[in-house]
Amino acid sequence: MGARVSLHEPRRAFAFTDGDKGSLERSASGGAFAALARQVLREGGIVFGAAAEDDGLVHQISIRSAEDLSRLQGSKYVWSRPEGTFTECVEYLKEGRTVLYTGTPCQIAGVRSCVEKSELTEEQKGNLVTCDLICHGTPRNELYQAYIAWLSKRHDADDGIHSYRFRTKEYGWGLYYYYYYYFRNGTKHEVRGGAGDDPYYFAFSRAAIYRHACYQCRYARKERMGDLTLGDYWGVRKNTPEAYDPKGVSAVIVNTHKGEDLLLKAADGCSITEVPYEKISEQQTNLNRPSRRSMEDEEIAKQIELRLKSGNTDDIFDRLLPIDQGRNARLRRMLPPFLLKIIYRLRSNA
Ligand SMILES: Cc1cc2nc3c(=O)[nH]c(=O)nc-3n(C[C@H](O)[C@H](O)[C@H](O)COP(=O)(O)OP(=O)(O)OC[C@H]3O[C@@H](n4cnc5c(N)ncnc54)[C@H](O)[C@@H]3O)c2cc1C
Structure with missing residues (x-):
């Protein structure tokens, strides 16, 4: 005790x-x-x-x-x-x-x-x-580990994913942009994206994938x-x-x-x-209170637990967790990075 x-x-x-x-x-x-x-x-x-x-x-x-x-x-x-x-x-x-x-x-x-x-x-x-x-x-560390393994497989990386960062300030503070790099056939590749462009990060942002105890957190006060x-x-x-x-x-x-x-x-x-x-x-x-998730995300969380137990973890990121398909997210994905940077810079200095 x-x-x-x-x-x-x-x-x-x-x-x-x-x-x-x-x-x-x-x-x-x-x-x-x-x-x-x-x-x-x-x-x-x-x-x-x-x-x-x-x-x-x-x-x-x-x-x-x-x-x-x-x-x-x-x-x-x-x-x-x-x-x-x-x-x-x-x-x-x-x-x-x-x-x-x-x-x-x-x-x-x-x-x-x-x-x-x-x-x-x-x-x-x-x-x-x-x-x-x-x-x-x-989220559970096992889920994050499965996510990093999935990214590595998806990119066919030589030796895994390096230097994953959830919140870079390349586009400014508070804009949830991730960064990581990997090597394929010895060549370095850098990856950047917004929270909505990635299944793990998007699920994190909408409070879908935390550990069970987090939804009853007694310290959220x-x-x-x-x-x-x-x-x-x-x-x-x-x-x-x-x-x-x-x-x-x-x-x-x-x-x-x-x-x-x-x-x-x-x-x-x-x-x-x-x-x-x-x-x-x-x-x-x-x-003031712990995070809440929707009934739909509750169901997805149960499915994730089953996949983690069975070891079929790629399915979590390929099928169970979507990326953001909202209008703004789709529009943002279409813009070239330099234009996006200018827009965000103007917005953060306005
Ligand atoms: C899981 C999580 C949820 C958060 N939710 C909110 C939120 O809802 N609202 C809000 O205003 N801020 C939230 N934060 C805090 C915020 O993201 C920054 O961490 C905080 O403001 C400190 O920022 P900084 O610039 O001072 O230092 P930074 O250098 O950004 O923060 C580093 C500090 O965060 C600690 N840290 C980082 N990741 C973890 C982790 N997984 N577990 C334990 N400690 C960690 C490091 O040990 C270090 O003390 C959250 C942070 C985490 C890790």
């Missing part, structure tokens, strides 16, 4: 954009995570987060140097396996190190519970800072597990236009004094503006 850990009431909220423009480009949102991580690493601490590996799986890993930070940047739209990271975290705290553990709220509940029931002193426990994400939900909560500040252009940056604006919710201390230190050289909590929460369903 894990130790019970309490939720925190949000105290303050901020719009945040990283001052390091190179780092901002690698972040899904406004780069708040990277700024927080750099601060902890500068002070000799350890940072835990999600990394996508070439084995087609996403794992929670620890880093101790800013050179490895890019491995944790960007959103991976799949459950990230915590494996032994909760006990690893306890070991670092025992050494007197500061640890920043970032992840979904359920992962933060797990690590806090593990630290709470450990034999660490209160002072050592106090060196853990946690940061949760505003989370839609996460205002009170938070983390000392800090990160998400996208979607309403920024309307609510806080002075904080808008076309390369991304994070919503940072401060839930504890410890989180506030870290954020204010990390904000040096970054753009930070305090905003009322409601300005952020009004655009964020998952700060």
